[in-house]
Amino acid sequence: MVKLFAIAIICFSVLLGQETKKTENPCQSELIKKAKREGVRSIKIAELPTYVIELWKCRKENEGKKTLKRINEKTYIEDYESAESFVGFTATCAYCSAASVLIFYIFKLSGN
Amino acid sequence: MGYSSPDYKTFAENPFPSLGVTETMMVNFSFTYQVYSNARVGFSEWISFTSDKYEGEDFSRSIKYRAVFIETFFFPMKKLELNFTLGPLINSGSISLTTKQTIDVWGNLMEEFDNSSIDISSSDEMTTTFYGVTSSFGARFYLKPYLAVEAQIGFMENYYSKDNWSFQGKDIKGPNIDVEDLPLFTFGLVYGW
Numbered sequence: 538m539v540k541l542f543a544i545a546i547i548c549f550s551v552l553l554g555q556e557t558k559k560t561e562n563p564c565q566s567e568l569i570k571k572a573k574r575e576g577v578r579s580i581k582i583a584e585l586p587t588y589v590i591e592l593w594k595c596r597k598e599n600e601g602k603k604t605l606k607r608i609n610e611k612t613y614i615e616d617y618e619s620a621e622s623f624v625g626f627t628a629t630c631a632y633c634s635a636a637s638v639l640i641f642y643i644f645k646l647s648g649n
Numbered sequence: 650m651g652y653s654s655p656d657y658k659t660f661a662e663n664p665f666p667s668l669g670v671t672e673t674m675m676v677n678f679s680f681t682y683q684v685y686s687n688a689r690v691g692f693s694e695w696i697s698f699t700s701d702k703y704e705g706e707d708f709s710r711s712i713k714y715r716a717v718f719i720e721t722f723f724f725p726m727k728k729l730e731l732n733f734t735l736g737p738l739i740n741s742g743s744i745s746l747t748t749k750q751t752i753d754v755w756g757n758l759m760e761e762f763d764n765s766s767i768d769i770s771s772s773d774e775m776t777t778t779f780y781g782v783t784s785s786f787g788a789r790f791y792l793k794p795y796l797a798v799e800a801q802i803g804f805m806e807n808y809y810s811k812d813n814w815s816f817q818g819k820d821i822k823g824p825n826i827d828v829e830d831l832p833l834f835t836f837g838l839v840y841g842w
Contacts (some may be wrong), residue, residue, distance in 0.1 A: 580842075609793065616724060616794075623687060624686060627685065631786075633735055637735070637804075638804060641804040
């Protein structure tokens with residue numbers, strides 16, 4: 538128990554002793570720049586925690602809300618452009634799905 | 650939330666507990682992963698659950714409709730997505746009962762240690778698995794890039810048989826319910842990346 542307590546104190550003091558690297562403007566971080574350029578979906582899952590922290594810091598900046606708005610807008614545009622119409626097999630799946638639902642309700646409503 | 654209209658014939662009669670809203674309203678959750686520019690694969694589950702007393706004992710009945718599906722989608726306009734879902738269903742049903750009873754051997758053992766006999770709680774369940782297909786289409790509106798509201802209309806076609814239940818490893822007969830062709834309406838929040 539005493540050993541664990543000593544280890545915890547040492548770890549805690551080492552963590553406190555670390556200098557945090559301060560960027561001048563969190564809204565200018567690489568991930569936020571990438572999100573502004575290519576939308577939120579370009580951020581990989583592994584980069585997500587860092588991105589969320591940077592975004593949180595960015596919100597507090599003067600231009601923070603404007604940056605967030607730009608990222609959101611870019612994401613909507615990217616989503617729209619990447620899936621504006623069906624490509625390849627996806628159209629077939631959609632037709633099958635829509636047709637089966639329509640046939641089901643036609644039969645259901647006609648009482649069969 | 651999912652809305653459907655199954656006919657739980659046996660459960661609708663006494664001495665079973667009343668069905669209430671869980672007869673038609675089901676809790677639904679899904680996980681999806683985008684595998685293509687406009688296609689996702691996912692897993693979805695709708696749960697119909699009742700828990701109450703049966704002849705004074707704890708009774709619960711649950712039917713879980715599980716789908717592994719492919720969902721294709723496109724954006725007719727910014728923030729608005731239309732999606733189409735298709736997939737097989739692997740469903741399960743379970744009925745469990747927890748009873749309290751006195752077992753002589755346990756009673757004798759308790760008395761050996763100068764205790765009075767104690768009620769033993771015993772719980773077991775009967776289960777079934779049945780298959781089906783589901784299909785639906787709907788619309789999703791993005792409030793934020795990571796948050797959307799979604800509404801879907803579709804159906805579930807199930808192949809349920811009351812003869813396919815099992816209890817303690819033995820084949821038994823189960824309740825008479827009609828879940829063959831169910832209309833399905835779902836409404837929910839979508840959160841994700």
